[in-house]
Amino acid sequence: MSPVIEQAVQARLVASVPRMETVPATLHYDQGDPFAVRMAFPPPATLEGTDVTWEFSRELLARGMTEACGVGDVRVRPFGYGRTVVEFHAPEGTAMVHLRTSELRRFLDRTQGLVPVGREHLYLDLDHDLKVLLRDAC
Template sequence: MPQPPVAPLPSPRVLTRPMAMELLTPDAAVPIETTVGYTSRDPHALSIVFHLLEDDPVVWRVDREMVLTGALTATGAGEVHLRPAPGGRLLLRLGPSGHCATVRCDQDGLARLVRDTLALVPQGTEESHIDWQPLLASLRS
């Protein structure tokens, strides 16, 4: 049976920005080099890459809507939780309860990046940027 034609995907759009963050420990706030990225092929999420002293960086995916909500009030699900902090900061709790890391970053800087992603892929248009073909092919086999 012939397949209906598939609308072409828009060209991929990508943003990456270095961002200063701090790992909060009981004794200190330790600066961490990070890069926050976005690709329209995964239009709902930001990737936060923590460049640690280990061989491989650690990457967390964070919902872009959650970042905007977390700038105003505590929010989160599963292993990602965000909440505003004093001094224009945002706290990210990453990992399972009891074994998590708390990271602090500039709330305005992260929110500005999310707004830039919304200019690339407006709310409500995300699904038109996802390549569904691999999923559909796996369902047919």
Template sequence: MHAVEQYARAHIVTDTADSADDEHRAVPVALRYDPATDPRQVRITLPGPHEWTFDRELLERGLRVPVDSGGVRIWPCGRVQAVLEFHSTQGVAVVQLDTKALMRFLRRTYTAAMPVAH
């Protein structure tokens, strides 16, 4: 079992952006999965000190139908995008990612979680 880290581009879609340009700019995000730490959890890190940990199953289901758990909501947005909404005491972060990138990440997590045959 090994950790998976994948970088992707996301679009901020909140109304708290400083300008209209900020609202639609692409930002780098890091998707992480470490089966040694917790095989059920994934992490997503946005620019700055913003990191959320939530169930991998929530991400998988959220690509098909709207789901939420605690401070995380995920839903499909058309056929090629997904929206992730994160609630914290500092406010709400809403980002849009390509579904392909999220599916690729999920496939890699399931491969990484499989025991290696010796």
């Protein structure tokens, strides 16, 4: 089994004007960083016209499908039947995307197959991380 999971999803971008635009996004999970999920947007979907990737906790995404959670740059909450809203807060403004909850659930189920919740610590390479932190200290 590959230590990385990527899944394409269609996100409906909520803009300040009363229209919604569908944009492609990619959910990414890496066994080597077992607590984190990344959501990447291609250049046409961003204000900067460059690839943008947001990183946040897998737990935040999972909890946000059933209850509003998050107080920082990324917030997640259920929205209506079968949708989940992910809000990205940055100095330039806020972006909100609607995602199918079923797609998120499928993605999270796949991550569970790779690294079960509560077992993430078993997949951390703390010796390597410590070496990286200390290599410039000597």
